[in-house]
Amino acid sequence: MNFNLENRVALVTGGSRGIGKAIALAFSKAKATVGIVGRDRLALQQTLKELKRSHIHAEAFVADLKKLDEIESMVRTAQSKLGSIDILVNVAGIAVLEPAESVSEDSWEKVINTNLKGQFFCASRIGSEMIRRKKGVIINVSSEEGIVAVPGHVVYCISKAGIIHMTKVLAVEWGKYGIRVNCIAPAAVNTQMNQNYWLKDKKAYKWVVDRIAMGRVSEVEDITGAALYLASDLSSFVTGHTLVVDGGISVGTPRKE
Ligand SMILES: NC(=O)c1ccc[n+]([C@@H]2O[C@H](COP(=O)([O-])OP(=O)(O)OC[C@H]3O[C@@H](n4cnc5c(N)ncnc54)[C@H](OP(=O)(O)O)[C@@H]3O)[C@@H](O)[C@H]2O)c1
Numbered sequence: 001m002n003f004n005l006e007n008r009v010a011l012v013t014g015g016s017r018g019i020g021k022a023i024a025l026a027f028s029k030a031k032a033t034v035g036i037v038g039r040d041r042l043a044l045q046q047t048l049k050e051l052k053r054s055h056i057h058a059e060a061f062v063a064d065l066k067k068l069d070e071i072e073s074m075v076r077t078a079q080s081k082l083g084s085i086d087i088l089v090n091v092a093g094i095a096v097l098e099p100a101e102s103v104s105e106d107s108w109e110k111v112i113n114t115n116l117k118g119q120f121f122c123a124s125r126i127g128s129e130m131i132r133r134k135k136g137v138i139i140n141v142s143s144e145e146g147i148v149a150v151p152g153h154v155v156y157c158i159s160k161a162g163i164i165h166m167t168k169v170l171a172v173e174w175g176k177y178g179i180r181v182n183c184i185a186p187a188a189v190n191t192q193m194n195q196n197y198w199l200k201d202k203k204a205y206k207w208v209v210d211r212i213a214m215g216r217v218s219e220v221e222d223i224t225g226a227a228l229y230l231a232s233d234l235s236s237f238v239t240g241h242t243l244v245v246d247g248g249i250s251v252g253t254p255r256k257e
Contacts, residue, residue: 004030004232005232006030008033008231009033010033011035011078012027013088013091018192019189027087028054033058034059035078036048036061037061037062037078044062047060057082068117085126087138088126088139089141090123093159093193094110094193095111097197098152099151099154112155134177136180137180137181137231138180142163142185143185144186144188146164164242167241167242171241172240180230183243184226184243185242188247211249212248213248213252216247218247223245229243
């Protein structure tokens, strides 16, 4: 058993950039067939080019995962172009950071529909075929903020906590079909998501780093090992689990000298 994903078909939502792109590239190096999903055609095409350098079959699919009809049509197209999906990695997500007392309905709908509804219906519609085939792996990307409460991040925290519990329910509901459902909870990753947050604000950056035992923020490559492990047969008896990849941020705040 190893990280070789040859003859497996993986679909990575949010695969156009950031964490999803890094996971898609890691899977391509492990020889999986890879599909990526996002809304930005140009970014998808650029990533597709990079995936094909590993000489694997790769395809890109445009879909707004807030919308069930777009999810269902994307899943049908992906299955016809790639074949049955063995591994779904639910990465697509957004963050809107607003204090609880002034959250708008629009922010609530955007965050909950992308992070929670999008992940759930991708799992549901791809899971139905996994049930027929009696095998499959689903990996949901939550966040350390689904475990630790962060002030000003209420809707994002709620959506990410929901993903952790959704992972457990699906694991229990679908274990009898040979489907494993797990979750990764990253923290403080150097991606576009943080461009308008701690990446542009020295004070916020220091606040983030000061909370991390490892003393640095995460790069996308820090997350790919967890995804490879959970996708491969090395984790054949692991299900319903949330693998926290956060440099220790959820464990405790390091004492400053
Ligand atoms: N960065 C962090 O510090 C961090 C920490 C913990 C957890 N996470 C989680 O990791 C995941 C990836 O984050 P990231 O940092 O890589 O962010 P990112 O660079 O902003 O990438 C987000 C990805 O999600 C896709 N996406 C967003 N909304 C979508 C929609 N409605 N339909 C389809 N695709 C959509 C984006 O593609 P398009 O824009 O083209 O649609 C993009 O590919 C998210 O779930 C995030 O919550 C991130």
